[in-house]
Amino acid sequence: MFGLHSIKLPHFSAAGEQTSRRINPPKVVYISMAQHIGVPCEPLVAKGDYVRLGQKIGDSDAFMSAPVHASVSGTVRDIIDVVSPNGRLCKTVVIDSDNRMQLDPSVKQPQINCREDFIKAIRESGAVGLGGAGFPTHVKLAYDRDKVEIDTLLINAAECEPYITSDYRELMENSDAVLGGIKMIMKNLEIPRAIIGIESDKPEAIEKFRKMTAPSPAIKVAVLRSSYPQGAEKMLIYKLTGRVVKEGKLPSDVGCMVMNASTAGFIHSYIRTGMPLVKRRITIDGNTVNAPANFFVAVGTPLHDVVACASVRKQPDKVILGGPMMGTCAFDPDTPISKTNNAVLLFAEAPVYTESPCIRCGRCIQACPVNLMPTELEHAYDERNEARLTKLKVNLCMNCGSCSYVCPAKRPLAEKNQLAKDLLRRQADKNRK
Ligand code: SF4
Ligand code: SF4
Numbered sequence: 001m002f003g004l005h006s007i008k009l010p011h012f013s014a015a016g017e018q019t020s021r022r023i024n025p026p027k028v029v030y031i032s033m034a035q036h037i038g039v040p041c042e043p044l045v046a047k048g049d050y051v052r053l054g055q056k057i058g059d060s061d062a063f064m065s066a067p068v069h070a071s072v073s074g075t076v077r078d079i080i081d082v083v084s085p086n087g088r089l090c091k092t093v094v095i096d097s098d099n100r101m102q103l104d105p106s107v108k109q110p111q112i113n114c115r116e117d118f119i120k121a122i123r124e125s126g127a128v129g130l131g132g133a134g135f136p137t138h139v140k141l142a143y144d145r146d147k148v149e150i151d152t153l154l155i156n157a158a159e160c161e162p163y164i165t166s167d168y169r170e171l172m173e174n175s176d177a178v179l180g181g182i183k184m185i186m187k188n189l190e191i192p193r194a195i196i197g198i199e200s201d202k203p204e205a206i207e208k209f210r211k212m213t214a215p216s217p218a219i220k221v222a223v224l225r226s227s228y229p230q231g232a233e234k235m236l237i238y239k240l241t242g243r244v245v246k247e248g249k250l251p252s253d254v255g256c257m258v259m260n261a262s263t264a265g266f267i268h269s270y271i272r273t274g275m276p277l278v279k280r281r282i283t284i285d286g287n288t289v290n291a292p293a294n295f296f297v298a299v300g301t302p303l304h305d306v307v308a309c310a311s312v313r314k315q316p317d318k319v320i321l322g323g324p325m326m327g328t329c330a331f332d333p334d335t336p337i338s339k340t341n342n343a344v345l346l347f348a349e350a351p352v353y354t355e356s357p358c359i360r361c362g363r364c365i366q367a368c369p370v371n372l373m374p375t376e377l378e379h380a381y382d383e384r385n386e387a388r389l390t391k392l393k394v395n396l397c398m399n400c401g402s403c404s405y406v407c408p409a410k411r412p413l414a415e416k417n418q419l420a421k422d423l424l425r426r427q428a429d430k431n432r433k
Contacts, residue, residue, distance in 0.1 A: 016165030029300030158231035161323030181264030
């Protein structure tokens, strides 16, 4: 059952104490056409075109997709293929900024008269889950009301990974928009109640939202124990409602919709202004950063510009996009910030672990939030035993990293699960051919 297994992690949330800062828009942005889970967009612009801030520059006919917009005004230098940190080759529009931030005339407040208008507007905004998963938001909203009844909107403000505080700053600095976004979703989708889940280590945010929601009995604030991975979707649903999303099922199957707090805030801002998702708040922290803080960064800003705006003691030798548990190491200083990046962590002298033989302590099994047996999965992967990997349900692994974190033998358990899933995927592709 979900919610029985979690681990304690250190916090390192110094950036959460500072008001978010703005950095100057970069001279050049690299805007990937693959900014979400789902089908990548195709560019709508060509080399040499002049584009304006907020102009749609990429889209797709696929339902499971969200458009991409220019985060600066300027000239399209080129359209190139860029290897993303996850190894995917992504078509990328390179724009030389003219430093004028000329607004595109399409940026205007959308007219919302019904549920369909609302969902269409959210699609046009390019919204994706800002908590890191990058699920196109309009897909979540467009559930079939004849088949599914959603009675609870859950707002994920757990932010349980160390260092990351971008959602927390959203709660503190943009609280009216977060609450406004929640009310907009509830009204347009006719969802009768909402629960905002905030971890107990954020008392100021809890107090603020308790006060703000006091006149709205349909919206409650729930205090979550500070543990990891509290913000994982199925775990959050269990903690906040007691409902269990079974294997192969979706949150909507148990009447829930989960939305990240920053996504709710963005929805409100977009419906009020029409400005699509062209910038986001990210946490810059790590042991080389003198003054950890959150920054508003234009989508497509190259990593080296982000590093340059942070005051660092020494050049980092390890850069993580996202948190230390589930983030991805960036190997190229030109890697652009995407809609789903919520943190850039800059480390020097990061420890190097040497694995030793498994001592059969069982800690990895105790730590796994979805009751897998990581040590058994490791054996199965080492033997490339696809049948056993399937039987042990490696597909349920959410790559939270808890097993690797607690393992005293420092075995790369979570990493091997990723490889195992890839092995099964490739085998399934082969079988289809
Ligand atoms: S990485 Fe996968 S196997 Fe390891 S604890 Fe998390 S869910 Fe379980
Ligand atoms: S935590 Fe590490 S040492 Fe302990 S059983 Fe799991 S793999 Fe083996």
